[in-house]
Amino acid sequence: MxxxxxxxxxxxxxxxxxxxxxxxxxxxxVALPLAIAFGIASGVTPEQGIITAIVAxxxxxxxxxxxxxxxxxxxxxxxxxxxxxxxxxxxxLMVATLLAGAFLILLGVFRLGTIIKYIPYPIVVGFTSGIAxxxxxxxxxxxxxxxxxxxxxxxxxxRWAAYARHFTAIDPWSAIVGVGSVVLIACWPFILKVKYxxxxxxxxxxxxxxxxxxxxxxxxxLILKANGLAESVDTIGDRFRINAALPAPEVPALSWQVIRGxxxxxxxxxxxxxxxxxxxxxxxxxxxxxxxxxxxxxxxxGVANLVSPIFGGIPATGxxxxxxxxxxxxxxxxxxGIIHAFVLLLIFLILMPYAQYIPMACLAGVLVIVxxxxxxxxxxxxxxxxxxxxxxxxxxxxxxxxxFDLTVAIEVGLMLACLLCMRRMAETTQVSVxxxxxxxxxxxxxxxxxxxxxxxxDGCEVYEINGPFFFGIANRFEEIMGRMGGRPRVRIxxxxxxxxxxSTGMHNLENLVQMSRQQGIHVxxxxxxxxxHEVLMRNDFGRIxxxxxILPHINxxxxxxxxxxxxxx
Numbered sequence: 001m002x003x004x005x006x007x008x009x010x011x012x013x014x015x016x017x018x019x020x021x022x023x024x025x026x027x028x029x030v031a032l033p034l035a036i037a038f039g040i041a042s043g044v045t046p047e048q049g050i051i052t053a054i055v056a057x058x059x060x061x062x063x064x065x066x067x068x069x070x071x072x073x074x075x076x077x078x079x080x081x082x083x084x085x086x087x088x089x090x091x092x093l094m095v096a097t098l099l100a101g102a103f104l105i106l107l108g109v110f111r112l113g114t115i116i117k118y119i120p121y122p123i124v125v126g127f128t129s130g131i132a133x134x135x136x137x138x139x140x141x142x143x144x145x146x147x148x149x150x151x152x153x154x155x156x157x158x159r160w161a162a163y164a165r166h167f168t169a170i171d172p173w174s175a176i177v178g179v180g181s182v183v184l185i186a187c188w189p190f191i192l193k194v195k196y197x198x199x200x201x202x203x204x205x206x207x208x209x210x211x212x213x214x215x216x217x218x219x220x221x222l223i224l225k226a227n228g229l230a231e232s233v234d235t236i237g238d239r240f241r242i243n244a245a246l247p248a249p250e251v252p253a254l255s256w257q258v259i260r261g262x263x264x265x266x267x268x269x270x271x272x273x274x275x276x277x278x279x280x281x282x283x284x285x286x287x288x289x290x291x292x293x294x295x296x297x298x299x300x301x302g303v304a305n306l307v308s309p310i311f312g313g314i315p316a317t318g319x320x321x322x323x324x325x326x327x328x329x330x331x332x333x334x335x336x337g338i339i340h341a342f343v344l345l346l347i348f349l350i351l352m353p354y355a356q357y358i359p360m361a362c363l364a365g366v367l368v369i370v371x372x373x374x375x376x377x378x379x380x381x382x383x384x385x386x387x388x389x390x391x392x393x394x395x396x397x398x399x400x401x402x403x404f405d406l407t408v409a410i411e412v413g414l415m416l417a418c419l420l421c422m423r424r425m426a427e428t429t430q431v432s433v434x435x436x437x438x439x440x441x442x443x444x445x446x447x448x449x450x451x452x453x454x455x456x457x458d459g460c461e462v463y464e465i466n467g468p469f470f471f472g473i474a475n476r477f478e479e480i481m482g483r484m485g486g487r488p489r490v491r492i493x494x495x496x497x498x499x500x501x502x503s504t505g506m507h508n509l510e511n512l513v514q515m516s517r518q519q520g521i522h523v524x525x526x527x528x529x530x531x532x533h534e535v536l537m538r539n540d541f542g543r544i545x546x547x548x549x550i551l552p553h554i555n556x557x558x559x560x561x562x563x564x565x566x567x568x569x
Contacts, residue, residue: 002296003063008333016333023331024339027070030325031057031340032347033210034370036236036355037363038073039314041138042081044090045240046355047348048312049073051247054344056304056316061337063303065296066281068288070322070337071304075370076276077269077315079134080406084265086154092262094252094309099259099266104274104302113294116274120421122386122394123413124275125379130401130409132375135367142364143182145174145232156402173230174361177217181365184216185209208325210366217362236363237356244352247312268407269305269315277301277318284323288332321373389420429467431480434494454554457490460561462554464494469505489568490561491516494554496527506539513545522564524549526557 031053039049053072060071084093107113137159141148147169153159188209224230236242281292297318304316326336383394393416400409434456456462463480501509513523528536528550536542542550551557 001063001299002065002293003300003334004065004067004293004296005062005334008067008335012333012335017335019330020333020336021339023326023329023336025343026329027322027326027331027336027340028343028347029211030208031070031072031319031322031344033208033214033363033366034319034322035073035344036358037210037366037370038075038078040236040240040360040363041075041078041135041367042073042314043085044081044093044314045243046236047243047352048314050344050348050352051311052308052313052316054341054348055311055313056308057344058338058341059304059307060300060316060318061334061341063296063300064334064337065293065298065300066284066318067290067292067333068284068323068326068331068336069277069281069292069297069318069334070326070340071277071301071316071318072322073314074276074317074319075135075367075374076128076131076272076317078138079131079401080265080268080272081314082138083154083405084262088262088265091252092258093314094250095254095258096262096266096269097305097309097313097315098252098254099262100269100273100315101302101305101307103266103270104298104305106302107270107274108295108298108302111295113274113278113298116271116278116294116298119275119414120390120393120417122383122390123397123410123417124279125376125383126394126397126413127272127401127406127409129375129377129380130398131406132371133402135371135374139364139367139371142234142360143175143178143368145171145178145234145361147171171232173224173233174359177221177230177233177359178361178365178368181213181217181362182368184213185365185369188212210369213365214358214362218358221359222357234360235356236358236360239360240356242353242356244349249310250312251310264407268410271410272406273301273305273315273317274298276320280318280320280323283320284327287324287327389424393417393420425468425470429465429469432464432466433480434462434464454558456558457562457565459489459565460492460558461488461490462492462494464497466497468500468502469495469498469509470500470502487519488521490522490524490564492524492526492554492557492561494526494557495532496529496554498529498532501532501535506535506541510541510544522549522561522568524551524557524560524564526551526554528552 032050035049035053036046037049039046039052042049057070057072060069064071081093084096088096107116134156137156140146140159140163141152146163146166148162148166152162186209221230221233221235225233277297278294281294281297285291301317308314308316322340326340331337380394380398384391393413396416397409397413400412516523523545525536525545533550536550549560551560
């Protein structure tokens with residue numbers, strides 16, 4: 001446990017503190033509407049979204065491995081949380097979040113943080129884009145104020161079919177608020193650039209467009225309702241009872257049956273949280289010129305997800321948008337993240353009762369912008385120009401996320417990526433046959449004193465394996481030998497470019513030696529590196545082929561072959 005906070009405080013000064021305070025206040029304001037929106041979209045109450053940002057945000061900053069990471073609820077979790085609540089209820093979500101927290105801590109303790117970074121990029125883009133489309137789909141009803149009786153279908157296609165059937169039931173006032181919020185948030189950066197006599201609006205650039213939209217739309221709807229208009233616009237208070245008090249800690253009842261049923265969703269939350277948090281930390285490193293501790297970051301994420309559900313929170317992870325807001329406003333230590341959590345706490349305790357007046361259509365507009373920013377459509381379009389294997393992984397992950405769910409998408413996507421990786425490794429391993437002579441000028445495993453050309457003696461075949469000798473290539477080696485035809489008296493297998501041998505490669509090699517012995521063929525291994533040699537000896541291969549037939553250089557192997565041939569004459 002080496003939190004970056006301890007290191008950051010060694011050279012801490014008043015100037016850095018003032019920058020962290022300013023950044024923390026701004027990030028807290030930015031996080032407020034997002035926490036409310038993510039909470040409601042996930043199927044929980046708005047205060048649960050804010051509590052998550054407070055509790056998880058505080059823990060991630062105190063224990064994290066990044067100087068500037070801001071944690072809290074994110075859009076990536078909306079789909080998976082809603083699915084868990086629908087199937088298992090709030091108790092099920094608490095258990096899944098606790099399990100995910102434990103998994104994240106184990107990933108960090110066993111120093112597996114770097115492995116998460118090797119998840120193929122097409123998988124990350126595929127399920128992120130799929131989540132973005134799913135979030136947008138879930139917000140259409142509130143965005144346009146559609147009047148739909150009964151619960152909406154949970155699946156993607158079913159929802160759009162329901163929207164199509166009820167498209168004429170749009171509430172004009174809700175649509176104006178929702179679409180107007182989207183336009184205002186999207187245009188806010190351009191509005192700030194407008195100049196006027198005596199100055200310009202850039203002084204307001206610290207205020208996020210989402211907060212501006214919520215304030216303006218809430219005030220506007222209140223004025224309209226006071227004049228007998230816009231009565232059909234639903235607000236948070238129409239659907240939720242606001243409670244501006246921290247809940248008492250609660251630990252859910254755990255049983256093996258419950259844990260077993262929620263194991264899959266918990267793994268999905270853990271993997272998604274690990275990917276998003278480390279991706280956010282990596283992006284932040286590039287901006288501030290720092291290097292985060294990925295394992296410590298995973299431990300912090302795990303602790304945050306262990307504590308958050310106990311106080312009624314939902315899963316949390318590092319948030320790229322809020323982290324970048326922190327950096328852009330001067331935050332350079334975890335203190336800014338801590339202040340952001342306390343700012344949210346003050347807002348929660350003092351201003352939360354006023355959240356009941358926020359229009360649902362406005363929150364839907366905020367999430368539409370979040371979904372657009374998540375979609376990464378430019379990156380998606382660029383990946384479609386990549387090799388077909390990458391395109392396949394991208395599209396399969398994307399469509400599985402949209403049509404089925406994120407758990408299936410991640411499982412199938414990772415399986416496909418592993419299969420494609422093994423295929424590519426097999427394609428990089430080449431097996432060639434040398435039948436004439438060997439030029440030392442092109443070799444690396446000749447002895448320096450022996451520079452003449454070496455002719456391969458009659459009755460000897462030399463096979464060279466270039467690449468890993470694992471289960472994906474072992475059978476191909478046997479096929480190539482079968483196509484050669486004939487029956488040499490000596491078979492040399494050059495392994496100078498074989499970095500490792502797996503169990504299947506060992507098994508096939510043993511079978512080759514035994515089969516060759518039955519056919520009267522003598523097998524010699526050449527250029528075996530120390531690591532491969534150790535594996536061979538550990539598997540008692542020296543006894544099978546004879547230690548005198550495992551040689552470090554091709555010239556020694558050819559000399560050994562000549563000796564064997566002379567004995568057989």
